[in-house]
Amino acid sequence: MHNPSQTGADPAVPLLFTPLNMRSVRLKNRIVVAPMCQYRSIDGGPTDWHLVHLGKFAVGGAGVVFTEETAIEERGRKTHACAGLYNDEHVTAYRRITDFIKAQGAVPAIQLGHAGRQASCHGAELGWKPLTEEDAKAGLPPWQGVAPSPIAWSSDAAVPHELSRAEIGEMLATWKQATLRAVDSGFDICEIHGGHGYLLHQFLSPLANKRTDAYGGDRAGRMRFVLEVAEAVRSVWPADKPLFFRMSVVDGRGGQWFIEDSIALAAALRDLGVDLIDCSSGGMNGDGPFPPVPRVPEFQVAYAKTLREQAGMPTLAVGLITSPQRAEVILQAGEADLIAIARGAIWDPNWPAHAAAELGKHDPYAVLPGDMAFRLRDRDRHRDSYPSGSKVDIPLAPDRSVPYSWSERGEYWPAARE
Ligand SMILES: Cc1cc2nc3c(=O)[nH]c(=O)nc-3n(C[C@H](O)[C@H](O)[C@H](O)COP(=O)(O)O)c2cc1C
Known part of the structure; x- marks a missing residue:
């Protein structure tokens, strides 16, 4: 297996901060901000919210910044406020965001997906409650989701439309079109969302796929549509850019x-x-x-390790990885090639810079934009000259009895008292 984690690694630099080349795209470090649905798109398109939300992670030093799951077609959104990439206005709006992310030295990445039968609901805070005619009165009309089989995903959800063979073929063309829009939008990594119970996962799992044609039945049949999607996306996604695939390595409970x-x-x-x-x-x-996957720290790292070893495939580990030390251990142990954080990034958009400091990286501020790093180094210089607790009289008015000195940068500072 090509082992990107170990190539050219300088042992003096934490692996987390060792650049990684994937096809012709260079990741300046191994920290990925994972896809996070915002429920703040308007007619599928990103807004200023997205520029700020994604932009702050790029400013904070992440190597890769992912958009949320972005639907390849309008009916493939979960909610009316979910992201999509199904018209040219979306492309223009995403361009602004990818330009900004690239200007910070980060790689803009898009997660393309389709909710399938999990369409037409409210967002996470309302537990993805299906939309009803009541919601229609409030301007949120429900619509019918699509799926491999007409099986609702929850007891209160509507039965989805079962995709015909012809519609499956049309869907492949839609995936291609969205991928081409992702290229035009300026993304450098594309990820196919094949997990979390959405359309591709619905084809894979026997729980949602009861088809008796070539797209159902045994594992090869259930994988067919997913592989056709990957092939379609790869055929138009540039050969010099990496393609990722997110999967639910195992279903949930039962x-x-x-x-x-x-x-x-x-x-x-x-x-x-x-x-x-x-x-x-x-x-x-x-x-x-099958028991539910326990949500304990690093609960999915074992999946990344197993797939890396047994499928001969680079992997990304995600899920309650909160400590930089543990992220480094996972990489050093060869359990994954990239580390992603989601909630950790919400809590601390500068997580990469703080990780660099905690891992003892030389000049951790260099993870941040140059002018910000300069100011922080300057702050340290002053802090170190006047350690906490040193008694310095702050002049409220000129007091010529206190000895002052000019700093090399031309600041006038009182000398610390003995
Ligand atoms: C606000 C939020 C929105 C999310 N939206 C998506 C999404 O759009 N696509 C996806 O694959 N996962 C999504 N996830 C899952 C995350 O990408 C990630 O896998 C999960 O939160 C575990 O990582 P963490 O413990 O670092 O938060 C979302 C998570 C959060 C917290």
Whole structure:
């Protein structure tokens, strides 16, 4: 396996901060801000919110900044406020954001997806409650989702439309069109969202896919549509740019898609030119005996490690990785090639700079934009000259009895008292 984690690594620099080349795209470090739905798009398009939300992670020093799941077509959104990339206005709006992210030295990445049967609902705060005719009166009309089989995803959700063979073919063309728009939007990494219970995951898991044609049945049949999507996307996504695939390595509670299925899928995706598996889990529940994946720290790292080893595929580890030291250990152990953070980035958009400081990286401020780094170094210089607790009289009015000195930068500072 090509092992990007270890290539040219300088042992003096933490692996987390060692650049990584993927195809012709250079990641300045291994920190990825994971996709995070914002429920703040207007008619599918990003707004100033997205510029600020994504921009602050680029300013904070992340190597890769992901957009939220972005629907390839209007009916593939979860909510009326979800992101999409299905018209040319969206392209223009995303251009502004990718330009800004690139100007900070980060790589803009898009996660393309389709909600399938999980369309037509409210957002996360309302537990993805399906839209009703009541909501229509408030300007949020429900619509019918699509799926491999006409099975609702929850007891209160509507039954989705079962995609015909012809519609599956049309859907592949839609994936291609959205990918071309992602190219025009200036993204340098594209990720196909194949997990969390959304359309591609619905095809993969026997819980949602009861088809009897070539797109259902055994594992090869259930994987068919997903592989066709990967092939379609790869055919138009530039050959010099990396393609990622996010999968739920296992279903959720009572699931029927297991790790051996994901290993087989990852190997098949690798052969189609997918460069990395982003290892997530869950989003699809059933009545079987499979236990829910416990949400403990680093709960998905074992999936990244297993797929990396057994599918011969670079992986991304995500899920409650909060400490830079642990992120470094995961990379050093060869369990994953990239580390993603989501909630950690919300809490601390400058997580990369703080991680650099904690890992003892030389000049951690260099992770931030140059002029900001300059100001922080300057702050330290003053702090170090006057350690906390040193008694310095702050002049309220000129007091010629206090000895003052000019700093080399021309600031007039009182000398610390003995
Ligand atoms: C606000 C929020 C929105 C999310 N939206 C998406 C999404 O659009 N696509 C996706 O694949 N995962 C999404 N996730 C999952 C994250 O990408 C990530 O896998 C998960 O939060 C675990 O990482 P963490 O423990 O660092 O937060 C979202 C998570 C959060 C917190």
